[in-house]
Amino acid sequence: MVEEISFALSEEQQMMQDTVRQLVQANVIDAIHQWDENRLLDKQAVQKFWELGIIQSMIPEEYGGYGMGSSPVLHTLVLEELAFGDMAFAVYAMLPALFVLPVVNLGSTEQKEKYLPEFCKESFVPATLAVNELSVGFDVWNCETKAEKKGNTYVLNGKKCFVPLADEAKHMIVIAHYEGNPHLFIVDKDTKGLSVGEREKNCGWWALPTFEVTFENCTIPEINKLGDETAFNWLIQRTRTAMAAIGTGISRASYEYSKKYAKERQQFGEPIASRQSIAFMIAEMAYEVDAMRLLTWKAASAIELGMDANRESFLAKIYAGEMTMKLTDYGVQILGGHGYIRDHPVERYYRNGRSIAICEAMAII
Amino acid sequence: MIQLVTPDYIKTLQDNMHKLAEGVLRPISRKYDEAEHEYPKELDMFRGIKVMARPKKKKEGESSTSGEEKKPKRGANLGMVVTIEEMCWGDAALLLSFPNAGLGNAAILAVANDEQLERFGNKWAAMAITEPGAGSDSGAITTTATRDGDYWILNGEKIFVTCADRSEVVVVWATVDKKAGKAGIKSFVVEKGTPGFTLEHLEHKLGIRASDTGTFVLSDCRIPYNNILGDPEVKMSTEGFKGVMKTFDNTRPLVASMATGIARAAVEFTREQYEKKGYAFDYKKNLSNVSAVEREWYLMDANVEAMRLLTWRAAWMADNNQFNNLEASMAKAKAGRYATLITQRCSELLGPVGYSTQYLAEKWMRDSKIMDIFEGTGQIQHLIIARNVLEMSSKELK
Known part of the structure; x- marks a missing residue:
């Protein structure tokens, strides 16, 4: 029974949005350019986000968490605000959720007891998810990493890319094909057959350390399989919606920055914003950011109500994927030559924004 | 709290309207595209249905709040866009041909006083804004309304009027004082059959052919003084x-x-x-x-x-x-x-x-x-x- 529709934030949602927005404003906006150039962000900023307790809230009290449950809609708000600052920061800060949420929702009691308590700590605990693969036309439903049952173990073989913090993550969830479906497997750090490669150099996310991870007859106990054959469907709806939320944040950043620039930049004796060719691009950016956000909220609302959100999450992601490219492109274009220089953030939005349509599961709601 | 899954009551409305669109509009969609301007008599069944209703008057002191404390309201606007989407899935030109649901009806419902509502509330009302020289720039209209005792005298030409033929009254935009610019623009209800009010011709269009779009000429058209909608006074503001x-x-x-x-x-x-x-x-x-x-x-x-x-x-x-x-x-x-x-x-x-x-x-x-x-x-x-x-x-x- 769905009673009402609402486009307004609740007090709690408003509060969370304000809190994260302020945190990003105070810790990320001025620093991100240097982080990006240095290929490393300031872990203190991540720690400040950790201290908001968003990850710990997802964990039930019996495992040491705050037991607040988790709200997919609230998480889209959080991700948009984080990504407004920077996508690398957003992925980094929310990364533990990619491990924790699946364990909380799909895990056996044994798995919960084993893994959840260690995330209820005062400082950031790295954990990650390995899903993408470095192949042309990568299909997440048909990945090349395979799992094979051998006795009371699973043996993983394959190669993953774009695995954030794989070097320090204590645990990772690996997506591998098994009996015709993608499945989730928990692999602990230092498991034999698991090797983390050199840090990757990608088009974007310069402040985020990502790695190629290889599984060579990597053998894990059978109790490390997380959930059943429906687990991946559970995961992909939440990660696609999360990618859409990140796309909304990047696009909004591109929109806000180029809007401000267009009013300040003088050519022919007046601000370039007073020309319709520029003004109309800004108008389009304004409603497309909103459209992206509404599609994201709709998918998150469906997930929050416990409904199947296969279509909604897919549409939210492909829409955000296409529009983020368009809007980050507009951002660079409005700044012209200046937009191409790394002193302005629009080129970073452009590089990071490209990944929304390409990658899966860099975050979760 | 953000909640964008379609609520059950909207789903029910969608289902009902969809059946109507599928059962009544789709089967005659092509027919009236070809029979341009012919009144779709099948739509008479909608005559009794109030597509447009007057919004409830706001109570004193009731103001807008974006806070969550107030429960979101079920209002007429959302119901209307849901209904219209379904109807236009059926046929958009036929929706524009619904009896008593013209744009003029929306204007009358929004601003008419009780006496005017009594006279025009149940009439099919078209809206005449556009002129040959005033499209997007609706502030530039040149049709004039001149006061003559208990009457207004209207002169000018109006084009692209939807429901031009089928409507019973037309809400006409005219200026009472050209020097006043936008502040001088008022709207007037003109009844069909008023001397000096002529439907000149109907347009042949690229699409929405079932909708009768037409041109009116107002030539010393005399209408009662109290056919003016809203405040007759020209204020020095817009x-x-x-x-x-x-x-x-x-x-x-x-x-x-x-x-x-x-x-x-x-x-x-x-x-x-x-x-x-x-x-x-x-x-x-x-x-x-x-x-x-x-x-x-x-x-x-x-x-x-x-x-x-x-x-x-x-x-x-x-x-x-x-x-x-x-x-x-x-x-x-x-x-x-x-x-x-x-x-x-x-x-x-x-x-x-x-x-x-x-x-x-x-x-x-x-x-x-x-x-x-x-x-x-x-x-x-x-x-x-x-x-x-x-x-x-x-x-x-x-």
């Missing part, structure tokens, strides 16, 4: 004009929902046709793993959803007493443009099936084009949005 323009904040989402309805019809038909060819649309694979046709179809489906959500938001805000000028234009800008692009693309993807008049796809392509033109062109919508978000005046951003 508040009055802005008030009239505010009607558009409510009507633009309606046009956006019309656009959404047509685009959805085309997208659904394209899917059905491709499924017959063995395509499956399961919303799972990456766009880089599907055929070009599937990729395009998915993106069109996502765009229809975006059009709808922007429209629903604008309507929902109106229902919750929030100023929605920006959001109404966003819905109209997006939906008007994308309805055109989507129906064009569907027609192309369908090939000969998208061009033959044995099917409706070519008609949807013609019908949808008007959605980016009337109630403010796409360009005007972008201008409104840009001025709003850039916080620039009409002088700073022309």
Whole structure:
């Protein structure tokens, strides 16, 4: 029974949005350019986000968490605000959720007891998810990493890319094909057959350390399989919606920055914003950011109500994927030559924004 | 609290309206496209149904709040955009032909006093704004209204009037004082049959052919003094004009929902046709793993959803007493443009099936084009949005 529709934030949602927005404003906006150039962000900023307790809230009290449950809609708000600052920061800060949420929702009691308590700590605990693969036309439903049952173990073989913090993550969830479906497997750090490669150099996310991870007859106990054959469907709806939320944040950043620039930049004796060719691009950016956000909220609302959100999450992601490219492109274009220089953030939005349509599961709601 | 899953009561409304559109409008869609201007007598069954209702008067002190404490309201605007989307999935031109549901009716319901409502409330009312020399620039109209004792005398020419033939009264925009500019523009109810009020001709159009669009000439047309809608006084501000323009904040989402309805019809038909060819649309694979046709179809489906959500938001805000000028234009800008692009693309993807008049796809392509033109062109919508978000005046951003 769905009673009402609402486009307004609740007090709690408003509060969370304000809190994260302020945190990003105070810790990320001025620093991100240097982080990006240095290929490393300031872990203190991540720690400040950790201290908001968003990850710990997802964990039930019996495992040491705050037991607040988790709200997919609230998480889209959080991700948009984080990504407004920077996508690398957003992925980094929310990364533990990619491990924790699946364990909380799909895990056996044994798995919960084993893994959840260690995330209820005062400082950031790295954990990650390995899903993408470095192949042309990568299909997440048909990945090349395979799992094979051998006795009371699973043996993983394959190669993953774009695995954030794989070097320090204590645990990772690996997506591998098994009996015709993608499945989730928990692999602990230092498991034999698991090797983390050199840090990757990608088009974007310069402040985020990502790695190629290889599984060579990597053998894990059978109790490390997380959930059943429906687990991946559970995961992909939440990660696609999360990618859409990140796309909304990047696009909004591109929109806000180029809007401000267009009013300040003088050519022919007046601000370039007073020309319709520029003004109309800004108008389009304004409603497309909103459209992206509404599609994201709709998918998150469906997930929050416990409904199947296969279509909604897919549409939210492909829409955000296409529009983020368009809007980050507009951002660079409005700044012209200046937009191409790394002193302005629009080129970073452009590089990071490209990944929304390409990658899966860099975050979760 | 944000909640965008379609509520059950809206689903019920959608289902009911969809049955009506499918059962009554679709079967006669082609017939009245070909029989241009002929009144669709099948629509008489809707005469008793109040498509437009007068919004309840606000209580003193009731103001808009965006807070969550107040429960979201179930208002007329959201119900209306939902209904219109379904009807236009059936046929947009027929929706525009619904008895007693003209734009003039919206204007009368919004601003008429009780006495006027008594006289005109049950009459089919068209709206006459556009003139040969005043399209988007509706502040530049030259039709005049001159006071003569207990009468107004109207002179001028009005074009592109929807329901020109079928309407019983027409709400005519005219200036009472050209020097006063926009402040001098008022609206007047002119009854059919008034001497000096002539329906000159009906237009032959690219699409929405079932809708009777026409030209009126007003030549010393004498109407009672109290046929003026709203305040007769010319104030030295444009508040009055802005008030009239505010009607558009409510009507633009309606046009956006019309656009959404047509685009959805085309997208659904394209899917059905491709499924017959063995395509499956399961919303799972990456766009880089599907055929070009599937990729395009998915993106069109996502765009229809975006059009709808922007429209629903604008309507929902109106229902919750929030100023929605920006959001109404966003819905109209997006939906008007994308309805055109989507129906064009569907027609192309369908090939000969998208061009033959044995099917409706070519008609949807013609019908949808008007959605980016009337109630403010796409360009005007972008201008409104840009001025709003850039916080620039009409002088700073022309």
